[in-house]
Amino acid sequence: MITVHHLNHSRSQRVLWLLEELGLPYEIKRYERDRKTMLAPPELRAVHPLGKSPVITDGELTLAESGAIIQYLGDRYGAGRLIEAPGTPTRLRINYWLHYAEGSAMPLLLLKLVFRRVQTAPAPFFVRPVAKGIAGKVQHDFVDPQIALHLAYMEGELARAEWFGGAPFSVADIAMSFPLEVAAARGGLDERYPHLQAFLQKIHARPAYRRAIERGGDYNLLGG
Structure with a gap:
Protein backbone atom coordinates (compact mmCIF):
# COMPACT_ATOMS: atom_id res chain seq x y z
CA MET A 1 0.00 0.00 0.00
CA ILE A 2 1.30 3.44 -0.95
CA THR A 3 1.28 5.98 1.86
CA VAL A 4 1.29 9.69 1.07
CA HIS A 5 2.68 11.90 3.82
CA HIS A 6 0.40 14.79 2.99
CA LEU A 7 0.87 18.39 4.08
CA ASN A 8 -2.06 20.77 3.73
CA HIS A 9 -1.78 23.54 1.09
CA SER A 10 1.17 21.84 -0.58
CA ARG A 11 2.61 20.12 -3.62
CA SER A 12 1.58 16.76 -2.18
CA GLN A 13 -1.92 17.46 -3.49
CA ARG A 14 -0.54 16.63 -6.95
CA VAL A 15 0.51 13.19 -5.73
CA LEU A 16 -2.99 12.45 -4.49
CA TRP A 17 -4.36 13.58 -7.84
CA LEU A 18 -1.99 11.30 -9.77
CA LEU A 19 -2.93 8.33 -7.60
CA GLU A 20 -6.60 9.04 -8.28
CA GLU A 21 -5.91 9.27 -12.03
CA LEU A 22 -4.14 5.90 -11.86
CA GLY A 23 -6.90 4.34 -9.76
CA LEU A 24 -4.41 3.11 -7.17
CA PRO A 25 -5.29 2.36 -3.55
CA TYR A 26 -3.40 4.55 -1.09
CA GLU A 27 -3.57 5.89 2.41
CA ILE A 28 -2.93 9.40 3.66
CA LYS A 29 -0.96 10.41 6.73
CA ARG A 30 -1.80 14.03 7.40
CA TYR A 31 0.42 16.84 8.64
CA GLU A 32 -0.60 20.44 9.34
CA ARG A 33 1.44 23.55 8.70
CA ASP A 34 2.31 25.83 11.59
CA ARG A 35 -0.27 28.60 11.36
CA LYS A 36 2.25 31.36 12.09
CA THR A 37 5.26 30.22 10.05
CA MET A 38 3.38 28.08 7.48
CA LEU A 39 6.24 25.57 7.79
CA ALA A 40 5.81 21.81 7.93
CA PRO A 41 5.75 20.24 11.41
CA PRO A 42 8.90 18.56 12.78
CA GLU A 43 7.16 15.16 12.72
CA LEU A 44 7.87 14.96 8.99
CA ARG A 45 11.59 14.64 9.76
CA ALA A 46 10.91 11.18 11.09
CA VAL A 47 9.89 10.25 7.53
CA HIS A 48 12.55 12.18 5.61
CA PRO A 49 15.51 14.17 7.01
CA LEU A 50 14.47 17.41 5.29
CA GLY A 51 11.06 17.32 6.95
CA LYS A 52 9.19 18.40 3.84
CA SER A 53 6.23 17.15 1.86
CA PRO A 54 5.44 15.35 -0.35
CA VAL A 55 6.97 12.08 0.70
CA ILE A 56 5.62 8.66 -0.17
CA THR A 57 6.37 5.22 1.13
CA ASP A 58 5.79 2.26 -1.18
CA GLY A 59 6.87 -0.96 0.47
CA GLU A 60 10.50 -0.49 1.47
CA LEU A 61 10.87 2.64 -0.64
CA THR A 62 10.71 6.14 0.81
CA LEU A 63 10.76 8.83 -1.86
CA ALA A 64 10.67 12.63 -1.62
CA GLU A 65 10.55 15.43 -4.22
CA SER A 66 7.28 15.77 -6.06
CA GLY A 67 8.83 15.54 -9.54
CA ALA A 68 10.62 12.31 -8.66
CA ILE A 69 7.47 10.91 -7.06
CA ILE A 70 5.34 11.76 -10.10
CA GLN A 71 7.84 10.15 -12.45
CA TYR A 72 8.20 7.06 -10.27
CA LEU A 73 4.46 6.49 -9.96
CA GLY A 74 3.94 7.08 -13.67
CA ASP A 75 6.71 4.69 -14.68
CA ARG A 76 5.81 1.96 -12.21
CA TYR A 77 2.03 2.06 -12.28
CA GLY A 78 1.03 4.15 -15.31
CA ALA A 79 1.18 1.29 -17.82
CA GLY A 80 1.67 3.80 -20.63
CA ARG A 81 -1.46 5.76 -19.76
CA LEU A 82 0.05 8.96 -18.36
CA ILE A 83 3.71 8.74 -19.32
CA GLU A 84 5.41 7.61 -22.51
CA ALA A 85 8.26 5.11 -22.71
CA PRO A 86 11.77 6.51 -22.18
CA GLY A 87 13.53 7.78 -25.28
CA THR A 88 10.47 8.84 -27.25
Missing part, protein backbone atom coordinates in the same frame (compact mmCIF):
# COMPACT_ATOMS: atom_id res chain seq x y z
CA PRO A 89 10.04 12.51 -28.26
CA THR A 90 6.87 12.77 -26.16
CA ARG A 91 8.68 11.36 -23.11
CA LEU A 92 11.47 13.91 -23.55
CA ARG A 93 8.85 16.67 -23.62
CA ILE A 94 7.18 15.25 -20.50
CA ASN A 95 10.53 15.04 -18.71
CA TYR A 96 11.21 18.65 -19.61
CA TRP A 97 8.01 19.89 -17.95
CA LEU A 98 8.55 17.67 -14.90
CA HIS A 99 11.86 19.46 -14.34
CA TYR A 100 10.64 22.89 -15.44
CA ALA A 101 7.80 22.93 -12.90
CA GLU A 102 10.16 22.78 -9.92
CA GLY A 103 13.40 24.04 -11.45
CA SER A 104 12.18 27.19 -13.23
CA ALA A 105 8.57 28.05 -12.41
CA MET A 106 8.33 27.49 -8.66
CA PRO A 107 11.53 29.31 -7.52
CA LEU A 108 10.24 32.59 -8.97
CA LEU A 109 6.85 32.18 -7.32
CA LEU A 110 8.51 31.38 -4.01
CA LEU A 111 10.67 34.51 -4.34
CA LYS A 112 7.52 36.56 -4.81
CA LEU A 113 6.04 35.04 -1.66
CA VAL A 114 9.21 35.69 0.36
CA PHE A 115 9.53 39.33 -0.68
CA ARG A 116 5.82 39.93 -0.16
CA ARG A 117 6.22 38.66 3.38
CA VAL A 118 9.23 40.91 3.91
CA GLN A 119 7.06 43.87 2.95
CA THR A 120 4.34 42.96 5.45
CA ALA A 121 6.37 41.43 8.28
CA PRO A 122 6.58 43.28 11.63
CA ALA A 123 9.82 45.25 12.01
CA PRO A 124 11.17 48.20 14.03
CA PHE A 125 9.90 51.48 12.63
CA PHE A 126 13.36 52.60 11.54
CA VAL A 127 13.96 49.36 9.60
CA ARG A 128 10.53 48.92 8.06
CA PRO A 129 10.83 51.51 5.24
CA VAL A 130 14.21 50.14 4.16
CA ALA A 131 13.02 46.52 4.15
CA LYS A 132 9.85 47.40 2.29
CA GLY A 133 11.77 49.46 -0.23
CA ILE A 134 14.30 46.74 -0.99
CA ALA A 135 11.62 44.05 -1.21
CA GLY A 136 9.48 46.20 -3.47
CA LYS A 137 12.36 47.02 -5.79
CA VAL A 138 13.43 43.39 -6.14
CA GLN A 139 9.87 42.39 -6.96
CA HIS A 140 9.38 45.23 -9.44
CA ASP A 141 12.76 44.99 -11.18
CA PHE A 142 13.36 41.24 -11.19
CA VAL A 143 10.73 38.89 -9.80
CA ASP A 144 7.61 40.23 -11.50
CA PRO A 145 9.24 40.64 -14.95
CA GLN A 146 10.63 37.12 -14.74
CA ILE A 147 7.26 35.66 -13.75
CA ALA A 148 5.65 37.52 -16.65
CA LEU A 149 8.30 36.14 -19.01
CA HIS A 150 7.61 32.57 -17.90
CA LEU A 151 3.84 32.98 -18.01
CA ALA A 152 4.11 34.25 -21.58
CA TYR A 153 6.32 31.27 -22.44
CA MET A 154 3.87 28.76 -20.97
CA GLU A 155 0.95 30.54 -22.63
CA GLY A 156 2.71 30.18 -25.98
CA GLU A 157 3.34 26.49 -25.41
CA LEU A 158 -0.32 25.78 -24.70
CA ALA A 159 -1.33 27.84 -27.72
CA ARG A 160 0.40 25.15 -29.81
CA ALA A 161 -0.71 22.05 -27.90
CA GLU A 162 -3.67 21.16 -25.71
CA TRP A 163 -1.51 19.72 -22.94
CA PHE A 164 2.05 20.36 -21.78
CA GLY A 165 3.25 16.94 -22.91
CA GLY A 166 1.43 17.29 -26.21
CA ALA A 167 -1.47 14.85 -26.36
CA PRO A 168 -2.99 13.22 -24.47
CA PHE A 169 -3.10 14.45 -20.86
CA SER A 170 -0.01 13.27 -18.96
CA VAL A 171 1.97 13.51 -15.75
CA ALA A 172 3.48 16.71 -17.17
CA ASP A 173 0.13 18.41 -16.67
CA ILE A 174 -0.11 17.16 -13.10
CA ALA A 175 3.38 18.51 -12.40
CA MET A 176 2.58 21.89 -13.93
CA SER A 177 -0.70 22.27 -12.07
CA PHE A 178 0.84 23.51 -8.82
CA PRO A 179 2.96 26.39 -10.17
CA LEU A 180 0.06 27.54 -12.33
CA GLU A 181 -2.38 27.42 -9.42
CA VAL A 182 0.10 29.43 -7.34
CA ALA A 183 0.50 31.90 -10.21
CA ALA A 184 -3.27 32.26 -10.49
CA ALA A 185 -3.53 32.86 -6.75
CA ARG A 186 -0.74 35.41 -6.37
CA GLY A 187 1.57 35.48 -9.39
CA GLY A 188 -0.30 37.47 -12.02
CA LEU A 189 -1.95 34.69 -14.03
CA ASP A 190 -5.09 36.43 -15.27
CA GLU A 191 -7.12 37.03 -18.43
CA ARG A 192 -3.94 38.00 -20.32
CA TYR A 193 -3.18 34.26 -20.45
CA PRO A 194 -6.35 32.59 -21.81
CA HIS A 195 -4.71 29.25 -22.61
CA LEU A 196 -3.31 28.93 -19.08
CA GLN A 197 -6.68 29.84 -17.61
CA ALA A 198 -8.35 27.26 -19.83
CA PHE A 199 -5.81 24.68 -18.70
CA LEU A 200 -6.70 25.30 -15.04
CA GLN A 201 -10.41 25.07 -15.81
CA LYS A 202 -9.90 21.72 -17.57
CA ILE A 203 -7.85 20.13 -14.81
CA HIS A 204 -10.21 21.37 -12.11
CA ALA A 205 -13.07 19.67 -13.95
CA ARG A 206 -11.38 16.26 -14.01
CA PRO A 207 -13.14 13.77 -11.70
CA ALA A 208 -9.81 12.48 -10.36
CA TYR A 209 -8.76 16.02 -9.44
CA ARG A 210 -11.99 16.58 -7.54
CA ARG A 211 -11.65 13.25 -5.73
CA ALA A 212 -8.10 14.16 -4.70
CA ILE A 213 -9.30 17.49 -3.27
CA GLU A 214 -12.01 15.69 -1.32
CA ARG A 215 -9.49 13.24 0.15
CA GLY A 216 -6.70 15.75 0.64
CA GLY A 217 -8.76 18.35 2.40
CA ASP A 218 -8.05 22.06 2.76
CA TYR A 219 -6.18 23.41 -0.26
CA ASN A 220 -5.83 27.18 -0.24
CA LEU A 221 -2.94 28.78 -2.11
CA LEU A 222 -3.97 32.34 -1.33
CA GLY A 223 -2.58 32.23 2.18
CA GLY A 224 0.93 33.38 3.00
Whole structure:
Protein backbone atom coordinates (compact mmCIF):
# COMPACT_ATOMS: atom_id res chain seq x y z
CA MET A 1 0.00 0.00 0.00
CA ILE A 2 1.30 3.44 -0.95
CA THR A 3 1.28 5.98 1.86
CA VAL A 4 1.29 9.69 1.07
CA HIS A 5 2.68 11.90 3.82
CA HIS A 6 0.40 14.79 2.99
CA LEU A 7 0.87 18.39 4.08
CA ASN A 8 -2.06 20.77 3.73
CA HIS A 9 -1.78 23.54 1.09
CA SER A 10 1.17 21.84 -0.58
CA ARG A 11 2.61 20.12 -3.62
CA SER A 12 1.58 16.76 -2.18
CA GLN A 13 -1.92 17.46 -3.49
CA ARG A 14 -0.54 16.63 -6.95
CA VAL A 15 0.51 13.19 -5.73
CA LEU A 16 -2.99 12.45 -4.49
CA TRP A 17 -4.36 13.58 -7.84
CA LEU A 18 -1.99 11.30 -9.77
CA LEU A 19 -2.93 8.33 -7.60
CA GLU A 20 -6.60 9.04 -8.28
CA GLU A 21 -5.91 9.27 -12.03
CA LEU A 22 -4.14 5.90 -11.86
CA GLY A 23 -6.90 4.34 -9.76
CA LEU A 24 -4.41 3.11 -7.17
CA PRO A 25 -5.29 2.36 -3.55
CA TYR A 26 -3.40 4.55 -1.09
CA GLU A 27 -3.57 5.89 2.41
CA ILE A 28 -2.93 9.40 3.66
CA LYS A 29 -0.96 10.41 6.73
CA ARG A 30 -1.80 14.03 7.40
CA TYR A 31 0.42 16.84 8.64
CA GLU A 32 -0.60 20.44 9.34
CA ARG A 33 1.44 23.55 8.70
CA ASP A 34 2.31 25.83 11.59
CA ARG A 35 -0.27 28.60 11.36
CA LYS A 36 2.25 31.36 12.09
CA THR A 37 5.26 30.22 10.05
CA MET A 38 3.38 28.08 7.48
CA LEU A 39 6.24 25.57 7.79
CA ALA A 40 5.81 21.81 7.93
CA PRO A 41 5.75 20.24 11.41
CA PRO A 42 8.90 18.56 12.78
CA GLU A 43 7.16 15.16 12.72
CA LEU A 44 7.87 14.96 8.99
CA ARG A 45 11.59 14.64 9.76
CA ALA A 46 10.91 11.18 11.09
CA VAL A 47 9.89 10.25 7.53
CA HIS A 48 12.55 12.18 5.61
CA PRO A 49 15.51 14.17 7.01
CA LEU A 50 14.47 17.41 5.29
CA GLY A 51 11.06 17.32 6.95
CA LYS A 52 9.19 18.40 3.84
CA SER A 53 6.23 17.15 1.86
CA PRO A 54 5.44 15.35 -0.35
CA VAL A 55 6.97 12.08 0.70
CA ILE A 56 5.62 8.66 -0.17
CA THR A 57 6.37 5.22 1.13
CA ASP A 58 5.79 2.26 -1.18
CA GLY A 59 6.87 -0.96 0.47
CA GLU A 60 10.50 -0.49 1.47
CA LEU A 61 10.87 2.64 -0.64
CA THR A 62 10.71 6.14 0.81
CA LEU A 63 10.76 8.83 -1.86
CA ALA A 64 10.67 12.63 -1.62
CA GLU A 65 10.55 15.43 -4.22
CA SER A 66 7.28 15.77 -6.06
CA GLY A 67 8.83 15.54 -9.54
CA ALA A 68 10.62 12.31 -8.66
CA ILE A 69 7.47 10.91 -7.06
CA ILE A 70 5.34 11.76 -10.10
CA GLN A 71 7.84 10.15 -12.45
CA TYR A 72 8.20 7.06 -10.27
CA LEU A 73 4.46 6.49 -9.96
CA GLY A 74 3.94 7.08 -13.67
CA ASP A 75 6.71 4.69 -14.68
CA ARG A 76 5.81 1.96 -12.21
CA TYR A 77 2.03 2.06 -12.28
CA GLY A 78 1.03 4.15 -15.31
CA ALA A 79 1.18 1.29 -17.82
CA GLY A 80 1.67 3.80 -20.63
CA ARG A 81 -1.46 5.76 -19.76
CA LEU A 82 0.05 8.96 -18.36
CA ILE A 83 3.71 8.74 -19.32
CA GLU A 84 5.41 7.61 -22.51
CA ALA A 85 8.26 5.11 -22.71
CA PRO A 86 11.77 6.51 -22.18
CA GLY A 87 13.53 7.78 -25.28
CA THR A 88 10.47 8.84 -27.25
CA PRO A 89 10.04 12.51 -28.26
CA THR A 90 6.87 12.77 -26.16
CA ARG A 91 8.68 11.36 -23.11
CA LEU A 92 11.47 13.91 -23.55
CA ARG A 93 8.85 16.67 -23.62
CA ILE A 94 7.18 15.25 -20.50
CA ASN A 95 10.53 15.04 -18.71
CA TYR A 96 11.21 18.65 -19.61
CA TRP A 97 8.01 19.89 -17.95
CA LEU A 98 8.55 17.67 -14.90
CA HIS A 99 11.86 19.46 -14.34
CA TYR A 100 10.64 22.89 -15.44
CA ALA A 101 7.80 22.93 -12.90
CA GLU A 102 10.16 22.78 -9.92
CA GLY A 103 13.40 24.04 -11.45
CA SER A 104 12.18 27.19 -13.23
CA ALA A 105 8.57 28.05 -12.41
CA MET A 106 8.33 27.49 -8.66
CA PRO A 107 11.53 29.31 -7.52
CA LEU A 108 10.24 32.59 -8.97
CA LEU A 109 6.85 32.18 -7.32
CA LEU A 110 8.51 31.38 -4.01
CA LEU A 111 10.67 34.51 -4.34
CA LYS A 112 7.52 36.56 -4.81
CA LEU A 113 6.04 35.04 -1.66
CA VAL A 114 9.21 35.69 0.36
CA PHE A 115 9.53 39.33 -0.68
CA ARG A 116 5.82 39.93 -0.16
CA ARG A 117 6.22 38.66 3.38
CA VAL A 118 9.23 40.91 3.91
CA GLN A 119 7.06 43.87 2.95
CA THR A 120 4.34 42.96 5.45
CA ALA A 121 6.37 41.43 8.28
CA PRO A 122 6.58 43.28 11.63
CA ALA A 123 9.82 45.25 12.01
CA PRO A 124 11.17 48.20 14.03
CA PHE A 125 9.90 51.48 12.63
CA PHE A 126 13.36 52.60 11.54
CA VAL A 127 13.96 49.36 9.60
CA ARG A 128 10.53 48.92 8.06
CA PRO A 129 10.83 51.51 5.24
CA VAL A 130 14.21 50.14 4.16
CA ALA A 131 13.02 46.52 4.15
CA LYS A 132 9.85 47.40 2.29
CA GLY A 133 11.77 49.46 -0.23
CA ILE A 134 14.30 46.74 -0.99
CA ALA A 135 11.62 44.05 -1.21
CA GLY A 136 9.48 46.20 -3.47
CA LYS A 137 12.36 47.02 -5.79
CA VAL A 138 13.43 43.39 -6.14
CA GLN A 139 9.87 42.39 -6.96
CA HIS A 140 9.38 45.23 -9.44
CA ASP A 141 12.76 44.99 -11.18
CA PHE A 142 13.36 41.24 -11.19
CA VAL A 143 10.73 38.89 -9.80
CA ASP A 144 7.61 40.23 -11.50
CA PRO A 145 9.24 40.64 -14.95
CA GLN A 146 10.63 37.12 -14.74
CA ILE A 147 7.26 35.66 -13.75
CA ALA A 148 5.65 37.52 -16.65
CA LEU A 149 8.30 36.14 -19.01
CA HIS A 150 7.61 32.57 -17.90
CA LEU A 151 3.84 32.98 -18.01
CA ALA A 152 4.11 34.25 -21.58
CA TYR A 153 6.32 31.27 -22.44
CA MET A 154 3.87 28.76 -20.97
CA GLU A 155 0.95 30.54 -22.63
CA GLY A 156 2.71 30.18 -25.98
CA GLU A 157 3.34 26.49 -25.41
CA LEU A 158 -0.32 25.78 -24.70
CA ALA A 159 -1.33 27.84 -27.72
CA ARG A 160 0.40 25.15 -29.81
CA ALA A 161 -0.71 22.05 -27.90
CA GLU A 162 -3.67 21.16 -25.71
CA TRP A 163 -1.51 19.72 -22.94
CA PHE A 164 2.05 20.36 -21.78
CA GLY A 165 3.25 16.94 -22.91
CA GLY A 166 1.43 17.29 -26.21
CA ALA A 167 -1.47 14.85 -26.36
CA PRO A 168 -2.99 13.22 -24.47
CA PHE A 169 -3.10 14.45 -20.86
CA SER A 170 -0.01 13.27 -18.96
CA VAL A 171 1.97 13.51 -15.75
CA ALA A 172 3.48 16.71 -17.17
CA ASP A 173 0.13 18.41 -16.67
CA ILE A 174 -0.11 17.16 -13.10
CA ALA A 175 3.38 18.51 -12.40
CA MET A 176 2.58 21.89 -13.93
CA SER A 177 -0.70 22.27 -12.07
CA PHE A 178 0.84 23.51 -8.82
CA PRO A 179 2.96 26.39 -10.17
CA LEU A 180 0.06 27.54 -12.33
CA GLU A 181 -2.38 27.42 -9.42
CA VAL A 182 0.10 29.43 -7.34
CA ALA A 183 0.50 31.90 -10.21
CA ALA A 184 -3.27 32.26 -10.49
CA ALA A 185 -3.53 32.86 -6.75
CA ARG A 186 -0.74 35.41 -6.37
CA GLY A 187 1.57 35.48 -9.39
CA GLY A 188 -0.30 37.47 -12.02
CA LEU A 189 -1.95 34.69 -14.03
CA ASP A 190 -5.09 36.43 -15.27
CA GLU A 191 -7.12 37.03 -18.43
CA ARG A 192 -3.94 38.00 -20.32
CA TYR A 193 -3.18 34.26 -20.45
CA PRO A 194 -6.35 32.59 -21.81
CA HIS A 195 -4.71 29.25 -22.61
CA LEU A 196 -3.31 28.93 -19.08
CA GLN A 197 -6.68 29.84 -17.61
CA ALA A 198 -8.35 27.26 -19.83
CA PHE A 199 -5.81 24.68 -18.70
CA LEU A 200 -6.70 25.30 -15.04
CA GLN A 201 -10.41 25.07 -15.81
CA LYS A 202 -9.90 21.72 -17.57
CA ILE A 203 -7.85 20.13 -14.81
CA HIS A 204 -10.21 21.37 -12.11
CA ALA A 205 -13.07 19.67 -13.95
CA ARG A 206 -11.38 16.26 -14.01
CA PRO A 207 -13.14 13.77 -11.70
CA ALA A 208 -9.81 12.48 -10.36
CA TYR A 209 -8.76 16.02 -9.44
CA ARG A 210 -11.99 16.58 -7.54
CA ARG A 211 -11.65 13.25 -5.73
CA ALA A 212 -8.10 14.16 -4.70
CA ILE A 213 -9.30 17.49 -3.27
CA GLU A 214 -12.01 15.69 -1.32
CA ARG A 215 -9.49 13.24 0.15
CA GLY A 216 -6.70 15.75 0.64
CA GLY A 217 -8.76 18.35 2.40
CA ASP A 218 -8.05 22.06 2.76
CA TYR A 219 -6.18 23.41 -0.26
CA ASN A 220 -5.83 27.18 -0.24
CA LEU A 221 -2.94 28.78 -2.11
CA LEU A 222 -3.97 32.34 -1.33
CA GLY A 223 -2.58 32.23 2.18
CA GLY A 224 0.93 33.38 3.00
